[in-house]
Amino acid sequence: MIALILKRILLAIPVLLVVASLTFVLVRIVPGGPFDADKNLPPEIIANLNAKYHLDKPVPEQYFLYLGRLAQGDLGVSYKYVNRTVNDILSDAFPVSLQLGTISLSLAVFIGVPLGAIAAVCRGRKEDVIAMFLSTLGISVPGFVIGATLIFVFAIELRALPVGLWESPWHVVLPAVTLAFSPAAYLARLTRASVLEIVEKDWVRTARSKGLSQWSTVTKHILRNSLIPVVTVLGPLTAIVITGSFVVEYIYAIPGMGRFFITAVMNRDYDLILGTTLVFAVLLIVANTFVDVAYQILDPRMRIED
Amino acid sequence: MQTLDSSKPIAIKALDQSVVARLKRIPTAYFAFWVIAAICLVALLSWMGFSLCPYSYDQTSTDFLAGPSSQHLMGTDELGRDLLSRIVYGARLSIAIGLTTAAVAFGIGTLYGAISGYFGGKVDTLLMRGVDIAYSLPDLLVMILIGVLLGRGTLGILIALGLVSWMGTARLVRAQFLQLKNEEFIEAARAQGQSGLNIVFKHLLPNAMGPIIVALTFTVPSAILSESTLSFIGLGLSPPACSWGTLASDGWRSLRAHPHLIFFPSLFIFMTVLSFNFLGDGLRDALDPRTRLGKKV
Amino acid sequence: MTKSSDAKSDDRYLIWRLAKGLGQGFLALLVLVSILSLMACTKVRSRFEPGVLRVNLGTEPPGLDWHTATDSTSFDVVSNLMVGLTQYTNDLTCAPSCAKTWEVLDDGKRYIFHLRDDLRWTDGKPVTAYDFEYAWKRLLNPTTAAQYAFFLYDVVNARDYNIGKLKNADLLGIKALDSLTFEVRLSKPAAYFIYLTAFCVSFPMRKDVVERFGDRWTEPANLVTNGPFKLKHWQHEYKMELSANPQYFDGPPKVKLVKMFMVPEASTAFALYENDELDFIDNRSFSTPDVERFRSSPEYQNYPLLRANYLAFNVSKKPFTDPLVRKAIAMAIDRSIFPRILRRGERPATSWIPPALPGYSPDSGLKFDPVQARALLAQAGYPGGKGFPKAELLYPNRDDVRLTVEATQDELKRNLGIDIELVNQEWKVYLATVRKDAPPMFRNSWGADYPDPETFMNLFTKDCGNNDTKWWSPKYDQLIQSAEGELNTKKRADLYRQADVMLCREAVPIVPTFLATQNIMVKPWVKGIAINPLDLQFFKAVEVGGP
Numbered sequence A: 001m002i003a004l005i006l007k008r009i010l011l012a013i014p015v016l017l018v019v020a021s022l023t024f025v026l027v028r029i030v031p032g033g034p035f036d037a038d039k040n041l042p043p044e045i046i047a048n049l050n051a052k053y054h055l056d057k058p059v060p061e062q063y064f065l066y067l068g069r070l071a072q073g074d075l076g077v078s079y080k081y082v083n084r085t086v087n088d089i090l091s092d093a094f095p096v097s098l099q100l101g102t103i104s105l106s107l108a109v110f111i112g113v114p115l116g117a118i119a120a121v122c123r124g125r126k127e128d129v130i131a132m133f134l135s136t137l138g139i140s141v142p143g144f145v146i147g148a149t150l151i152f153v154f155a156i157e158l159r160a161l162p163v164g165l166w167e168s169p170w171h172v173v174l175p176a177v178t179l180a181f182s183p184a185a186y187l188a189r190l191t192r193a194s195v196l197e198i199v200e201k202d203w204v205r206t207a208r209s210k211g212l213s214q215w216s217t218v219t220k221h222i223l224r225n226s227l228i229p230v231v232t233v234l235g236p237l238t239a240i241v242i243t244g245s246f247v248v249e250y251i252y253a254i255p256g257m258g259r260f261f262i263t264a265v266m267n268r269d270y271d272l273i274l275g276t277t278l279v280f281a282v283l284l285i286v287a288n289t290f291v292d293v294a295y296q297i298l299d300p301r302m303r304i305e306d
Numbered sequence B: 001m002q003t004l005d006s007s008k009p010i011a012i013k014a015l016d017q018s019v020v021a022r023l024k025r026i027p028t029a030y031f032a033f034w035v036i037a038a039i040c041l042v043a044l045l046s047w048m049g050f051s052l053c054p055y056s057y058d059q060t061s062t063d064f065l066a067g068p069s070s071q072h073l074m075g076t077d078e079l080g081r082d083l084l085s086r087i088v089y090g091a092r093l094s095i096a097i098g099l100t101t102a103a104v105a106f107g108i109g110t111l112y113g114a115i116s117g118y119f120g121g122k123v124d125t126l127l128m129r130g131v132d133i134a135y136s137l138p139d140l141l142v143m144i145l146i147g148v149l150l151g152r153g154t155l156g157i158l159i160a161l162g163l164v165s166w167m168g169t170a171r172l173v174r175a176q177f178l179q180l181k182n183e184e185f186i187e188a189a190r191a192q193g194q195s196g197l198n199i200v201f202k203h204l205l206p207n208a209m210g211p212i213i214v215a216l217t218f219t220v221p222s223a224i225l226s227e228s229t230l231s232f233i234g235l236g237l238s239p240p241a242c243s244w245g246t247l248a249s250d251g252w253r254s255l256r257a258h259p260h261l262i263f264f265p266s267l268f269i270f271m272t273v274l275s276f277n278f279l280g281d282g283l284r285d286a287l288d289p290r291t292r293l294g295k296k297v
Numbered sequence C: 001m002t003k004s005s006d007a008k009s010d011d012r013y014l015i016w017r018l019a020k021g022l023g024q025g026f027l028a029l030l031v032l033v034s035i036l037s038l039m040a041c042t043k044v045r046s047r048f049e050p051g052v053l054r055v056n057l058g059t060e061p062p063g064l065d066w067h068t069a070t071d072s073t074s075f076d077v078v079s080n081l082m083v084g085l086t087q088y089t090n091d092l093t094c095a096p097s098c099a100k101t102w103e104v105l106d107d108g109k110r111y112i113f114h115l116r117d118d119l120r121w122t123d124g125k126p127v128t129a130y131d132f133e134y135a136w137k138r139l140l141n142p143t144t145a146a147q148y149a150f151f152l153y154d155v156v157n158a159r160d161y162n163i164g165k166l167k168n169a170d171l172l173g174i175k176a177l178d179s180l181t182f183e184v185r186l187s188k189p190a191a192y193f194i195y196l197t198a199f200c201v202s203f204p205m206r207k208d209v210v211e212r213f214g215d216r217w218t219e220p221a222n223l224v225t226n227g228p229f230k231l232k233h234w235q236h237e238y239k240m241e242l243s244a245n246p247q248y249f250d251g252p253p254k255v256k257l258v259k260m261f262m263v264p265e266a267s268t269a270f271a272l273y274e275n276d277e278l279d280f281i282d283n284r285s286f287s288t289p290d291v292e293r294f295r296s297s298p299e300y301q302n303y304p305l306l307r308a309n310y311l312a313f314n315v316s317k318k319p320f321t322d323p324l325v326r327k328a329i330a331m332a333i334d335r336s337i338f339p340r341i342l343r344r345g346e347r348p349a350t351s352w353i354p355p356a357l358p359g360y361s362p363d364s365g366l367k368f369d370p371v372q373a374r375a376l377l378a379q380a381g382y383p384g385g386k387g388f389p390k391a392e393l394l395y396p397n398r399d400d401v402r403l404t405v406e407a408t409q410d411e412l413k414r415n416l417g418i419d420i421e422l423v424n425q426e427w428k429v430y431l432a433t434v435r436k437d438a439p440p441m442f443r444n445s446w447g448a449d450y451p452d453p454e455t456f457m458n459l460f461t462k463d464c465g466n467n468d469t470k471w472w473s474p475k476y477d478q479l480i481q482s483a484e485g486e487l488n489t490k491k492r493a494d495l496y497r498q499a500d501v502m503l504c505r506e507a508v509p510i511v512p513t514f515l516a517t518q519n520i521m522v523k524p525w526v527k528g529i530a531i532n533p534l535d536l537q538f539f540k541a542v543e544v545g546g547p
Helices: A002-029 A043-052 A059-071 A086-121 A126-140 A143-157 A170-199 A202-209 A214-242 A246-251 A258-267 A270-298 B002-016 B019-024 B027-047 B083-119 B121-136 B139-150 B154-163 B167-180 B184-191 B196-232 B244-254 B260-287 C002-042 C072-081 C129-140 C147-152 C158-162 C207-216 C266-274 C288-294 C323-332 C337-342 C370-379 C399-416 C427-437 C454-460 C474-485 C489-506
Strands: C052-056 C086-088 C094-096 C099-105 C110-115 C174-178 C181-185 C229-235 C239-244 C257-261 C300-313 C391-396 C420-425 C441-447 C510-522
Touching (some): A002 A059, A002 A270, A002 B121, A002 B139, A043 C147, A059 A270, A086 A126, A086 A170, A086 A214, A086 A258, A086 C002, A126 A170, A126 B196, A126 B260, A143 A246, A143 C266, A214 A270, A214 B196, A246 A258, A258 A270, A258 B139, A258 C427, A270 B121, B019 B027, B027 B083, B027 B260, B083 B154, B083 B167, B083 B196, B083 B260, B121 B167, B139 B154, B154 B196, B167 B196, B184 B196, B196 B260, B244 C399, C072 C239, C129 C158, C129 C174, C147 C158, C266 C288, C323 C510, C337 C399, C337 C510, C370 C399, C391 C399, C391 C427, C399 C420, C399 C441, C399 C510, C454 C474, C474 C489, C489 C510
Parallel strands (some): C052 C257, C391 C420, C391 C441
Antiparallel strands (some): C086 C094, C099 C110, C110 C181, C229 C239, C300 C441, C300 C510
C-alpha cells in the first residue's frame, strides 16, 4: 500500500507535466487573447502589454519560462486581476471552496448512500419510488434552478436563512445544500444499484452457508463490496466538489475557486487557467490514489499494481 | 463450488432470452420505454418537418410573456413565442444529445474501462493516468477548441459533449472489473479455457451492468444541461433555434416573475430522465441473469 | 432455497436498519440545525446600519491602479477614492476640484491649472503639481502598458513617447511649473480636453508610494489617495470597504463606511436588496424580469445613459456594399420593439449622437418606414427579399443582447422578407472575430468616456482602432477633425450634426438602435444618490439614516 502511494506520487509528476503542457498549448491555440477588450487598443499598447507579460517571446520560450517558474512553485501572474499572482488568488479562494465542498460532500454521502441502501432493500415499494423521484429531481434540475428556488423559499419567503454572501456559518447552509443535490442523487442511485447487485451474488450465499453471523455478513461483505462503485465515483467527485462549483459560487456570491474555472477561460487569463487546472489535477490524482488504496482495504483481493 | 455450477447455466439461458420480452414483465420499465419512444417520435416527426403544434417555434406575437392559457398551453416567452412549440422543437437536439452521449459514454467508457480493469497492472496504471489527464483538462477550453475546429452545428455539439462524458464510466467499469475478475466464477470460466473476450462479454460485463446503467442515466441529463453552456460559448445553436438546455438556462431568472418559462422545460427534462431511470433499472434486471423477475423480494 | 431466501431477507432487514439509522440520525441533525438557524434569525434584525451604505459592484475590480484599469467597475471605486484636476457635476459640466482655476492659452493648445493649497493625501502629505506630472508621465510610459494611454495622445509628443519612438519624458508637454501650477501643452486644439481631466486615468499619483510597494501599491495597507473615501479593506472577489476620509478638502462624506459587495448574479443581488442586505442597487443587480415586477415601487428610478447600441455592417461584404441595402435595413427595424422586450425604459434611437449632446437632431437618422424600406430593397435588386443571401449577424452571448438580435431578425423577416442568420460567440472570440474579419453584420454598443459627441463620432473615422465597419470617408474624417479643433460651440455642434447625418442617413455603415438606461432602486433610508449619464457613481453626498 505504501509502495502504491509512493509510486503514484512519482507518477504524478509526468501526469502533471502532461496536463500543464496540453493546457498550455490549448490556451494558446484557442482564438482570443487576454488583452482583447471592448475598446480596441492601439497596436503599440498591445505590444507594451505583451512585453510586460513576456507574451512577445516565441511560444516555446514562453513554455520553458513557464515550466521554470512552475518548478519553483510559482504559478505566474494574472492578466485580468492586475498585480495579483495566481498563487495569491488561489490561496484566497481555495480555502473557501474547500470548506463549502467538504460540507456538501458529507451531506451528499450521508444522505445519498443511506437513501440508496433503503431504496435497494425496499425495492419496488414506495420508499424506492420516492427515492427514485428525489434522485431524478436532483440530477435533472439544473443547479441554478435549485439555488434560485432555495433562495426564494428559505431566504425571501421564510426569511430563515441569508440570501447569499459568505459572512457567518448560516451563510453556508443554502449553498452547501444546493451543491450536494446532484452528488447525493448520483450516490443514491449508485448505492441502490450496487447493493442490489451484491445481495444477489452467489458468494454472499456462500458466506452465509459458511455460517458467518448475519452482522458480519452484512458489514463485511455486502456493504464493503457494494461500496466499491460509490468509492470510485467519490474520487473525481471529491476533486470536483472541493475545487468549487461555478454555479453555486456564482449564485450565492461566494469568493471561492469554482468561479475561476470559467472566468479565467473567458478572460483568456493564461496563467490562471493553468493554475486552476493544475490544482484540480493534483487533487484528482490524490483523490484517485486514495480510491485505489480504499479498494484494497475494502477488497484485499483487488490488485492495483503489479 | 456448488455456486459455480448454478451460476453458469443461468447466465447462458439469460442471454438466450429476448431482452424486450423480459422487459415487458417489468411494468414501470415498459411504461418508461413507451414514454421515451413517444418523445423520440415527436422529436423525429418535428425534425422531418411535420408541424405538431398550432404555432411555429420562431413565430413571434405581441403577446409577450403570457402565462399558460387555452391559446398557449405553456405560455409565451419574451418575444411572444409559444413555449410548447419551442419545447417540441427543442426535443430534437436534447434527445439526440441524450442518446449520443449515453452511447459514447457506454462505448468508449466501457471499452476503455474494460481493457484497463481486465488487464490490470501496468496497462491499468497507464490507462488510468490517461483518464486523470483527460479529466483535468478544462472542459470549456476543449469545447471552445472543438467549436473552432468544426464550426457550429449539431455534429460539433455531439462530439464536444461526448468527449467530456466518458471518463466517469471508464473508471466505474474498471473498478467493477478489477473486483469481479477475482471472483470464483470468473476463475472457473478461465479454468474451463474460455477466451478472454468471452469472459469479458459473457461474465464480467453483465455482472457490472448495474453501476454502468446508473452512470449512463446520469450522463443523459448532465449532457442535456451542458449543451446550454455550449450555446453560451457560441458552439451551440444559433437563435431562434432552441433546445431544452437553452430554454432552461434562458428561463431560470424568471423563476419568480414568469415561472412557466423555467417550469415546463425543467418538467420535460425531468420526465425524460425519470423514464431513462426506470428503463435503465428494468434493463439491468432484464440483462441480469440472476434477477428473478416478477417477484417482489 | 427457502433457508437461503430467509437469510437474504434478514440481510436486507439489516441493511435497511443500518441505512435507516444513518439517515435518521442525519435528518435529526438537520432538523436541529434548522431549528437553531430559525432561532438565530428570529432575533430582530435591523434593516440598515446608520452611516453604512451597502452596494453591489457586480464583479471584482480587476485592479485599482487607475492607469491600468480599463473597466467601469474599477472606475466606480476609483472615482470615490480619488479626485482629479476637475470633477463632474451631476449635469456633467467640469467643476473645479484639485484645480481651483485654469487658463486656456494659445488658441486652446496650452492649459495652465492652478491647484488648491489645502489638498492632502490620506497620509497627510500635500497634493502637488508634481504628483500630476508624475502620474501623467507614468500613464504614457510604455512600461506601464496602460490601455487608456491614448487618452492623452493630444499632448505634445505623447504618442511618440508611448510607442517608444521617443525616449525622453522631458519632451512631453507635461510640466509642473511649481508645486501648485501644472502646465499641459497640446499638439492641436481639442475642445473636449477639459473633460479628460475629470476622468480617472488623469488623477494624480504618488511616486514614492508606487515605487516603494511596486505591484502591491493598491493594497489597502499601501494605497494613498486624495478623495472623499479611503480604502479600508479588500477581500478579493467578495467585498471592498471604503471608509470616510476626514481630511478630504471638501469636508468628509456623510456616510462613514461604504461596503461594496461583488455579487455577480443579478437575481441574487436583487434578492439581497429585498432582504435589506443591500441599500442601493442598479442595472448590475436587476435581471430583466425583476425590473418589471418592481417598476411601480416608489424605490424604483430610471435614468438615461450615454450608452448607445447599434447594428453595424461590414461594408466590404456583399450585399452590404450597397448603401441602398443598408438604408433599407435601417428603415425596416421598428426600434420601439426594444423597450418592449428589454423592459428597462430604453430609448429608441435613429441617430448616432444621443439627445443630450451637442449636434443631436431628431432628423439626422432614417426613421422606421417599412414601405420605403421594401422599395429601397427592390431598387437594390432584391424585390420582396428575393435573392437576398442569408447574411450572418454576429453577437456576443448575453441574455439581453440575444433578445435584441432575435427581435431584429424577426423585424427584418417581417418587414423585408429577408432571413438573416444569428451567430453568437463568447465575448473574447466575438471581439477577436470582429477585429480580424468582421462578418456582414454585427451588434455592438458604445459607452461614452466623456460627455462630448467626440467620444461617439471619432469611432467611425478611418484611423480609429474601433472602426470595424471598414467604412470611411475623407469628407467624414474632415468634418470630425474640424469639429475637434473648433472652439466655437455652435459651429462645432453643426459640424458634428453634419457628420451624424452622413453616418445615419447617407452612408449608413451603422444602424443605431437604442440608448440604454440606468435602473436603480434605493431604500427609503438612503438619501442623496445621484445618477449621471456617464454612469459614474459618487457616494460622497449620500446619507444613510432614519427612514
